[in-house]
Amino acid sequence: MRSSLIINRYLIFLLAGFFIPAMQAFGESAYVTENSKAAYMDSCVAPTELMRRNHMDYLQHGRDDTVRDGVRGLKYSLSECIDCHASTDASGMGVSVASEGEFCQACHVYVAVSPACFQCHRTKPVGNTKGNSLGYHFDEHSHAGLDRETDHEQ
Amino acid sequence: MSNKSDQQSVNRRQFIGGTVAAVGALTIAPGVILHAATEDDKASSGASSEHRWGMVIDSNKCAEGCNACVDACNNEHGLEGHDRPETDAVWIRAVKLKDKQTGHVNRLVMMCQHCEHPPCVDVCPTNASFKRDDGIVLVDRHRCIGCRYCMMACPYKARSFVHEALSDQSVNAPRGKGCVESCTLCVHRVDAGVMQTACQEACEKEGHAAIIFGDLKDPNSEISRVLKSNNSVQIRADLELNTGVRYLNL
Numbered sequence A: 001m002r003s004s005l006i007i008n009r010y011l012i013f014l015l016a017g018f019f020i021p022a023m024q025a026f027g028e029s030a031y032v033t034e035n036s037k038a039a040y041m042d043s044c045v046a047p048t049e050l051m052r053r054n055h056m057d058y059l060q061h062g063r064d065d066t067v068r069d070g071v072r073g074l075k076y077s078l079s080e081c082i083d084c085h086a087s088t089d090a091s092g093m094g095v096s097v098a099s100e101g102e103f104c105q106a107c108h109v110y111v112a113v114s115p116a117c118f119q120c121h122r123t124k125p126v127g128n129t130k131g132n133s134l135g136y137h138f139d140e141h142s143h144a145g146l147d148r149e150t151d152h153e154q
Numbered sequence B: 001m002s003n004k005s006d007q008q009s010v011n012r013r014q015f016i017g018g019t020v021a022a023v024g025a026l027t028i029a030p031g032v033i034l035h036a037a038t039e040d041d042k043a044s045s046g047a048s049s050e051h052r053w054g055m056v057i058d059s060n061k062c063a064e065g066c067n068a069c070v071d072a073c074n075n076e077h078g079l080e081g082h083d084r085p086e087t088d089a090v091w092i093r094a095v096k097l098k099d100k101q102t103g104h105v106n107r108l109v110m111m112c113q114h115c116e117h118p119p120c121v122d123v124c125p126t127n128a129s130f131k132r133d134d135g136i137v138l139v140d141r142h143r144c145i146g147c148r149y150c151m152m153a154c155p156y157k158a159r160s161f162v163h164e165a166l167s168d169q170s171v172n173a174p175r176g177k178g179c180v181e182s183c184t185l186c187v188h189r190v191d192a193g194v195m196q197t198a199c200q201e202a203c204e205k206e207g208h209a210a211i212i213f214g215d216l217k218d219p220n221s222e223i224s225r226v227l228k229s230n231n232s233v234q235i236r237a238d239l240e241l242n243t244g245v246r247y248l249n250l
Helices: A002-029 A048-069 A078-085 A103-110 A140-153 B012-023 B068-077 B119-123 B149-153 B187-191 B198-205 B222-229
Strands: B025-029 B032-035 B053-058 B092-098 B105-111 B129-131 B137-139 B211-215 B245-248
Touching: A048 A078, A078 A103, B053 B222, B068 B092, B068 B198, B119 B129, B119 B149, B198 B211, B211 B222
Parallel strands: B053 B245
Antiparallel strands: B025 B032, B053 B211, B092 B105, B129 B137
16 A cells, blocks of 8 residues: 555656656747847737737637728737738848748647738848838838928817 | 747637637638728728829820830739740730821830720629729739630720749739739829829839829829819720829820
8 A cells, every 4th residue: 555655756756857847848839030120028919818818809700800991000900910920031131931941930820720811911021121000111211301391280 | 849830829718719800700600700890900990082193104205215114014013924925924015096087106004904894894794803992903813713804805905814833923913814904093102192104103213204193083193283274184994984094195
């Protein structure tokens, strides 16, 4: 009787010793991709647990507002996903989030879900510029246009 | 573990608090969530019916041999051809009209006319073709099934169908195979507050200034003043579509 208890304890220790490294390995595999902006940030626009579970719903709710009603700069924006989560190659250029081992692709392959986003949406940031929440990159000329319009309204 | 991990540090209380506060969501049934977007969630309030965006094109100023607006549009929206003119995407094109009796040639650019009563919207079976509150006619590619009824319905031949799989699209214009598309009146610029389309910008740079973009509902806008003091026409005005794009000297 006593010896079987001891064996049980050993078994528990053995199993624990086996699983804890396995769990850590899984945790590490869930890291954001290296060399992406997200790798240096504390969290996404919402707690990670929420983003993991609900990001598709957030994006789907926002897309109608943006496309049909012209509401831009929503909290959840696909172009910002890509801005932060695309890793960069040696030359500082963005790598497609849908290519092998990258942020979107790796997880979606794991869960066997193919997102339709990237049939139409761009999969990497433009050059190595930062921030495009409005989906529009201002150049000097356009800035002039914006200023002119602001003046006009005043 | 370093702060690289995105796994840790959400305890139960934070998780529940975060769910309610950050999402502002109401669960009405399992799997059904109502999201209430808060005001500070939105950087812009969106399209408003206080505006109606439109364009005036001066046929006399549209210069022979110039293709600047077409190139600018292609560049702005990442439209690339495959040297197949029958099927390549065209959002704006230069057109010549010749009066056979007098030999007089008119040159103008043709694109989506952003009708008040758009036939493409009437025929769309999925509501993918729609008119925004500010009068811009767009295709919602999330809903487009690529049936191309709208292409048949459009009297201006303004729409294109994407036949090829695309990659590296412009951020300005997400677009893909199997959807219909057309001129968006540079809606990404309008929403960003830049009141100049890519074609107008290019035309002005070339020194022709044949294109004026603006708010048809604002009596003080340049476009309204030009339309008030000049005789303009709508193409196929007989269809009574009340186009947002008008032409001078045609």
